[in-house]
Amino acid sequence: MLNYFILIWLSAVLLSLELSHVAGTQVPRVRGVPISKTSLYDPERDFECLDGSRRVPFNRINDDYCDCGDGSDEPGTAACPNGHFYCENAGFEGLFIPSSRVNDGICDCCDASDEYASSAKCFNNCHELGREARAEAEQAAELAREGNQIRLEMCVEGKRLRGERTSNLAKLKADYLEAEMIKKEKEMVKNQVEERERLALENYKPVEAGETVPKSSQQPRELEAGEYFKILDSDDSGTVTLAEIQARVIFDKDDNGLVTQEEAMYFLAKRDELNLDEFREKAWPNIKPFLLKEENILPPASEFLGGEHAEIQHRGGEDHEDHEDHEDHEDHEEHREHEEHDEHEEHEEHEEHEEENPEEVEIEKEQEPEVKYDDETQALVEEANEARNQYQQAEKNIMDIQNEIRELEGKVERDYGPDEVFASLDGQCYKHTDLEYVYSMCIYGRATQSAKSGGSEVYLGHWSQWTGIGPKKYTEMKFEKGHTCWNGPARTATVQLRCGKENKLISVSEPNRCEYAMIFTTPALCDPNAEANNRHDEL
Secondary structure: OHHHHHHHHHHHHHHHHHHHHHHHHOOOOOOOOOHHHHHHOOOOOOEEOOOOOOEEOHHHOOOOOOOOOOOOOOOOOOOOOOOEEEEOOOOOOOEEEEHHHOOOOOOOOOOOHHHOOOOOOOOOOHHHHHHHHHHHHHHHHHHHHHHHHHHHHHHHHHHHHHHHHHHHHHHHHHHHHHHHHHHHHHHHHHHHHHHHHHHHHHHHOOOOOOOOOOHHHHOOOOOOHHHHHHHHOOOOOOEEEHHHHHOOHHHOOOOOOOOOHHHHHHHOOOOOEEEHHHHHHHHHHHHHHHHHHHHOOOOOHHHHHOHHHHHHHHHHOOOHHHHHHHHHHHHHHHHHHHHHOOOOHHHHHHHHHHHHOHHHHHHHHHHOOOOOOOHHHHHHHHHHHHHHHHHHHHHHHHHHHHHHHHHHHHHHHOOOOHHHOOHHHOOOEEEEEOOOEEEEEEOOOEEEEEEOOOOOOEEEEEEEEEOOOHHHHHHEEEEEEOOEOOOOOEOEEEEEEEEOOOOEEEEEEEEEOOEEEEEEEEHHHOOHHHHHHHHHHHO
C-alpha cells in the first residue's frame, strides 16, 4: 500500500514539472499574428514597429490605437487602415485579410476569428472546407497522373517530329542545289533552241517591213511583282487580301468555277493579307509560275509577221472555240491594264475598233490566209515551246522547294515547349460553340469567330508567342493582329492552358471590346512535378 501512494505522488510531481516547463517556455500568441511572426511580439520587451520607425511599450499592442506607421502594432483591431489580420483557419488554409475587416460584422475567416467582438453569427467551417479542398486536390492529382501519361507520349512524338523535320530540311536543301543545276541546264538548252527558232523565223518576216522583230515578241512577257500587286489590290489599301484573290477566277486551280479559301491561302502563302514587300517575297513565287502557265504568254507564229494584218490573220486561222477563248483572254488583259494605268490606250482603241467593225475584220480574214510554217520550221517552234515549258517547270520546282524550306525552317525554329511537347499540336484546330458563335483556335495558326446564323468569318488574330510568366511560360499564349474593330483596335485573343486528359477548347469570352479570352485544356500541361512546384510556390 505504501508503494502505491509513493507511485501516485511521484507521478504528480513529474506532471507538475512538465506543465511548469511548458508554461515557462511558451510565448503568448498575439491576436492576428501568424505563428511565424510570434517571436517579433515578445511581451518581455518593448515592441519595435516592423518598419523600424519606432518602439512602443508592449501594452500598446492591439489597444485599438494606431502607433506604428505600418499598422504592425494593431494586427488584431481595425485601428490602422493599412494593417493585416491573420486568420489561422486550422484545418484549412491560413489567410491574411485587411485589418479594417476585423469586427465589421462580416465573416471573412472560416474559423470566425475576425469577428471576436462583433454581433455577427459566424461558424467555424474550416474542417469542412479542408475536406472539400483535399478532395479537389486528389482529383487534380489523379488528373495530372493520367494526363501525364499522354504528355509523355506527346513528348516522344514531338522529338520524333523534330528529327524528321530536321532530316527533311537537309534533304530539301540538297534537292534545291540539284534543282538549280537542272534549271541552268534547261536554260542553256532553251537559249540554244530559241536561237535556232529565231533564225528560222527570220524567213517569215515581210520583206517590206524592214524592221527586226522586237525582243518583246521573241520572249514571253515577264510579269513584275509590283505591277501585278497593283492589279490585285483593287481597293488601293496597300495590301492584297484573301477576298481580293478569291475575286480573281484565274486563281481557280481546280477549274470548278470557284476560288476557295484554301486556293487563295496557297497563293498568299497561308496569310490573310500581304503588303507589297511580303507579296514580293512570299506570294509572288507561287503566283508567277501559275500565271505563266495559265496565261500561256508564248507569242504565236503570226506575231513574227508584224503589223495589224498579221494579228488579224492569226485570229482568222483559229476555230470558233479558240476565237472565243482568245477574246476572253484579251478582255482579261484589257481589264487588267485598265486597272493598272492607261499606258496602252492606243492598243485598247485598236481592239475596240475591231469589235465595232466585225465586217471589216471578216473581209481581211478572207483576203489574207493564215501563214503556215514549213515542217522544219514548225518542228523548231515546237522544240522551242517544249524547251520553254521545261525551263518554266524547273523554275517552278525551285520555287516550290524554297517554299517547303521556308515552312520547315519555321517549324524547326519554333518554340514547342519543354521536350517538344506542343510539336504534335502544330496545325491542329479546335472549336467551341456558344449560343451565338462558333470559335476556332489553331495552335501556331489562326483564331476565328463565325456566327452560327452564317455570314463572313471574323479573324481574331494569328498565333504570336507564349506569354506566361517565368516557370508558367507555357500556360498562356497570345493571338494578335486580327481584323480591326469598327472605330477600335485590332482584335486579339489570349488563351489560358490548363491540364486536361484531352486537347479541348472549353470556353471563349470577350471581357473587353475586341479582346477575347479562351481556355484550352491539354495533357501537355499535366506535369506532376510542375504541379507540385506550383503548389509549393502558392503555399
